[in-house]
Amino acid sequence: MTAKKVVVVGGGLGGLTAAALLARGGCSVTLFERSKHLGGRGQTSEVEGFRFNLGPRALARAGAGMRVLGRLGVTPQGSVPGQKGGTYALRAGRLHPLPRGPVSLLTTDLLGLAGKLELARFLGALPRVDADALENVPAREWLRTRVASEEVRDVAGALVRVASYCADLEGLSAQAAVRQLQQGLKGNVLYVDEGWGSLVTRVAAVARDAGARVEVSAKVERVVVKDGRVEGLRMGDGTVLAADAVVVAGAPGDVASLMPGDEVLEGEAAAAIPVRAATLELGLSRLPKPQALFALGIDGPWYASVHSAYAKLGPEGGAMVHVMKYLTEADAEASEAELEVVMDTLQPGWREVLVARRFRPSLVVTHLLPTAKAGGLSGRPTAKVPHVSGLYRVGDWVGEEGMLVDASFASAEVVEQALLRGERHAEPVRMAMGA
Ligand SMILES: Cc1cc2nc3c(=O)[nH]c(=O)nc-3n(C[C@H](O)[C@H](O)[C@H](O)COP(=O)(O)OP(=O)(O)OC[C@H]3O[C@@H](n4cnc5c(N)ncnc54)[C@H](O)[C@@H]3O)c2cc1C
Known part of the structure; x- marks a missing residue:
């Protein structure tokens, strides 16, 4: 029997995971990533010795991500936040102990x-x-x-x-x-040592070791479909490749642009409301207030956390801090000054010890808000594109399981099941989590 030829479009954690699972299962896999680097939104960059994750990243320890990484033999290193130092609620510009357990609930002046x-x-x-x-x-x-x-x-x-x-x-x-x-x-969650880029590197290594070909700076232009069935794809440089199946691990808009004229996919892309956040990443030579490690906005959508208190993300003695504003459709961008105010409250004096900073006014956290109107997680598009045989998608907007990167990992697993074990098993049985 010849191996099933699968092309994965997109080299973020979702695409790399799909490539690794499928290659391990015996498929002949090629992955194309259009940018120069693998990782997509899971990238980590080094700035002045600090590891910046493109905004804060926390991996759910009870989520699909940990399960699938475990299957690939990847054990994320790092620590669970909240075990030391002050954890605060931020209301009306003041910090109060955040009620997280019986003791802080008794002692907080928040309520x-x-x-x-x-x-x-x-x-x-x-x-x-x-x-x-x-x-x-x-x-x-x-x-x-x-x-x-x-x-x-x-x-x-x-x-x-x-x-x-x-x-x-x-x-x-x-x-x-x-x-x-x-x-x-x-x-709870895990802050990962060396940033999520370390997970990207390790999942990519599993994919390559299993025989997947991984190419960067390789933009896929369109999926070639004949009589409702995938035949292959065309690259940005005009090359045409044959494939039995194509897995698109990008945004809803990426899937639609690879299939021009497909009104169903265009409609899905137009209907998807992205979830966004503004982020300020800071590398400090030291923490002005070593005990103040976390603040969560109660009367506003604020978040600040010293990630380096729990994960290796910078030089010895230094501090890597993430400040964030959760955005909405109506409030789709934030100014740097808004985020600085949060930092002024948690860590006054931070400007004097600043080594590196990076601000992003509006990043896409997930491509689709699971709305009540659309039926929640069950209303998200399925991993298998129902009307095109051989076309699949993976991402944080796909399938019934999980949110954020957990949905990317879970949908990669659904594609694995569909391609390796037949489409009968393409969607997982719904499970109530944590019950
Ligand atoms: C500020 C912020 C904070 C976050 N915090 C968390 C968190 O705490 N916990 C959590 O679980 N998740 C978090 N997330 C979400 C998480 O980062 C994403 O869900 C996850 O990284 C998505 O991975 P992916 O592979 O599905 O998509 P992506 O990482 O977006 O990868 C898609 C890739 O496809 C490529 N591509 C698209 N089209 C083509 C084409 N035609 N040809 C070739 N390549 C193509 C793109 O270049 C890209 O690299 C956060 C996101 C942000 C922005």
Whole structure:
């Protein structure tokens, strides 16, 4: 039997994982990445000795990413944040201890006694919430039905934001919000040593070792389809390649532009609302306030975290700090000054010890907000493109499982199942996570 010839378009973590899984399963795999470097949004760059991850990155320990990386023999190194130092809630420009467990809940001045009890009840009941019954319910509405006090709702809303990266709680499906909260409670997250670029390098090595050909600076121009079936693809330089299957591991717009004139794919791309964030990355020679390691906005969509306190991301004694604003469609960009104010509150004096900085006003975190209107995670496009035989997609906007990079890993696994074991198994059985 000749090996199935598969081309993967896109060399981010999703595409590399698909290439590794398929090559290990015996397919003849070629991966093309249009930019000079592998990694996509999972890239890490070195700036003045600091590892900048293109905004903060936290890997869910109970998510699909850890499961699939484990299958590839890749064990991410790093630590779980929150185990040392001060973790704060930021409200009206002031820091308060963030209620995260019984002790901080008792001691925080963020909430009064009634509020503390209500938050404890909300968090205690979370693991038993049936997320899948909430597909069509907006996260904001769900919070209104679960939490009576507005100040507790603000805290719960901030926890949804940090777990999902979504600030649009009117749009976000409560199913997705609850699954992310449950996953966070179950396993917390990992800050990865040397940044996510280290995962990119290791997954790419697994793919190559399994026989995949990986090419950078190679833009795919279009997928060649005949009679509703994939025949191959055409590269930017005009070369045509034959393939039994094509896996596009890019954005919804990338899939549509590879299939010009396909109204279904164009419609999906037009309908996808991206989730965005503004990020400020800072490399400091030292931390002005060594104990102040994390702040989460309660009355605004703010996040600041000293990632180097938990992962190797810079020179000895230095500090690598991520500041972020969660954005919405209506608020799709932020100014650097807005993010600096958050840093002024957490780490006053940071400007005097600044070594490196990088600001991005609007990055795409995930390509599709799983809305209540569209049926939550179940409403996202499937990994197999239903109307084109042999065409698949992978990404943080694909399939029913997970959000963020977990969805990229999970959809790569779905493609593996479809191509190696037959399409009968193409979509996973739905599972309530964390219950
Ligand atoms: C600020 C920020 C914070 C984040 N934080 C987290 C977090 O804490 N936890 C988490 O799980 N996730 C997080 N994410 C999301 C995570 O980074 C992404 O979900 C993940 O990296 C997506 O990987 P991917 O391979 O699916 O897509 P990408 O990394 O976007 O890769 C797609 C690749 O396809 C290539 N490509 C597209 N079209 C073509 C073509 N025609 N020819 C050749 N190549 C092509 C692109 O160049 C790109 O390299 C964050 C994202 C951002 C921006």
